[in-house]
Amino acid sequence: MIELTNVSKTFGGTVKAVNNLTMTVNNGEIFGFLGPNGAGKTTTIKLITGILNADSGDIRINGLDIRKNTIEAKRQFGYVPDDPNIFLRLKGVEYINFLADVYNVPASERKARIEDLANRFGMTDALGDQIQTYSHGMRQKIVLMGALIHDPSVWILDEPMTGLDPKSSFILKEMMREHADSGKTVFFSTHVLDVAERICDRVAVINKGNVLFCGKIDEMKDLFKKDASLESMFLELTEDEK
Numbered sequence: 001m002i003e004l005t006n007v008s009k010t011f012g013g014t015v016k017a018v019n020n021l022t023m024t025v026n027n028g029e030i031f032g033f034l035g036p037n038g039a040g041k042t043t044t045i046k047l048i049t050g051i052l053n054a055d056s057g058d059i060r061i062n063g064l065d066i067r068k069n070t071i072e073a074k075r076q077f078g079y080v081p082d083d084p085n086i087f088l089r090l091k092g093v094e095y096i097n098f099l100a101d102v103y104n105v106p107a108s109e110r111k112a113r114i115e116d117l118a119n120r121f122g123m124t125d126a127l128g129d130q131i132q133t134y135s136h137g138m139r140q141k142i143v144l145m146g147a148l149i150h151d152p153s154v155w156i157l158d159e160p161m162t163g164l165d166p167k168s169s170f171i172l173k174e175m176m177r178e179h180a181d182s183g184k185t186v187f188f189s190t191h192v193l194d195v196a197e198r199i200c201d202r203v204a205v206i207n208k209g210n211v212l213f214c215g216k217i218d219e220m221k222d223l224f225k226k227d228a229s230l231e232s233m234f235l236e237l238t239e240d241e242k
Contacts, residue, residue, distance in 0.1 A: 001027050002048060002154060002187055007057030009043055009209075017043045019209040021057070025187045027153075030180045032200035033189040036238055040209040041189040042082055045158050048187075049079050061154055075103065077154035078147035082162070082189075084139035088132035092123065092142050095131060096149055103150035110149070117145040120171050136163040144172065155179060157188035161195065173199055197230040207238045 002025040009018040018040045025031040035041045046052040048059055050066045050073070059066045064073035087095050093114070100110050118124040121141040131139060140163045147155070155176070161169045176186045177199065190196055196203055197217060204214040213220055217230055224233050 001025065001060075001062055001185055002156075003058075003060040003063075004044075004048070005058045007044075007047060007054045007059060009047060009052065009055050016209045018047065018054075021206075021209075021211055023204055023211060023214055025185055026202075027185055028180055028183045029201035030176055030186040030188070030199055032196040032203040033187065033206065034191075034193065034196060034203055034234060035189075035206040039207045039238075041206060042158055043209075044206070045079075045156060045187075045189060049077070049156060050074060075150075076152060077156050078150065078152040080140075080143055080147045080155075080157045080160050082158040084136070084143040084163075086131075086143065089130060091128055091130055092134070092145075093127040095142060096127070096146055099146040100149045105150050113149055113151070114145070117148060120175070121145065121168055137165055137168065140164055141168060154185040155187065157186070159190060160188055161190065161192065193229075193231045193234055203230075205234060205237050212237045 004021050004023045007018055007021045008016050010016045021044065033041055033044070043052065047054050048061070048066070050070055053067065061073045061076045064076065066073045087098070090098065096114055097110070105113065115124075118127060121144065123138065123141050123145065126134065126138060131142060134142065140160070144160065160172060164172065173195070176188070180186050180201070200217070202214070202216050203220075205212045220230075220233050221228055224236065
């Protein structure tokens with residue numbers, strides 16, 4: 001579970017990148033975080049993960065305050081950033097093992113987890129190569145594998161399907177559904193609205209740091225035409241904020 005209460009963040013001025021955001025992402029759901037470029041999505045995710053500190057408000061991961069119980073809170077989640085260009089000189093398997101060491105994944109479990117993730121994402125033959133030789137899609141896969149190696153209960157994914165081939169994107173969506181159905185949490189941002197409409201249990205729409213809607217897509221449709229698509233509702237919501 002992810003809980004944000006009255007969270008705000010301002011950069012170099014008076015305009016808030018995140019403005020008094022209150023939102024709960026429950027166990028057992030896939031939660032989509034939607035918004036145009038510059039809306040505050042990535043800033044919010046960096047606040048949740050502790051990369052940035054909020055100016056005000058509280059953030060809890062599985063009940064743990066990200067500022068007061070930083071290490072323990074960070075052990076609760078796996079995080080995939082919007083840019084997979086990290087540790088490029090490491091081999092894929094070295095990167096995975098490095099993160100497994102960080103999260104104290106036992107040797108008895110590590111090998112099986114690496115093999116399972118590599119098989120799912122079609123990366124088995126590439127693990128011995130340096131990450132700098134990978135395509136963008138392969139880098140995205142290895143970052144996903146690193147984020148999931150410690151089997152976190154909370155997944156925090158920033159545009160996780162960018163660069164993935166159709167098969168890998170399908171597999172990731174299946175994994176997200178499996179994870180949520182097991183009673184755990186998936187929070188992800190995306191620009192691909194048809195994906196959000198198909199797989200999300202709830203969504204939030206953010207623009208200019210303000211959450212304009214948070215709830216089920218069917219609840220959003222009650223505010224618009226019953227047969228409206230998520231795309232049309234999203235455009236109407238964000239258009240009003242210009």
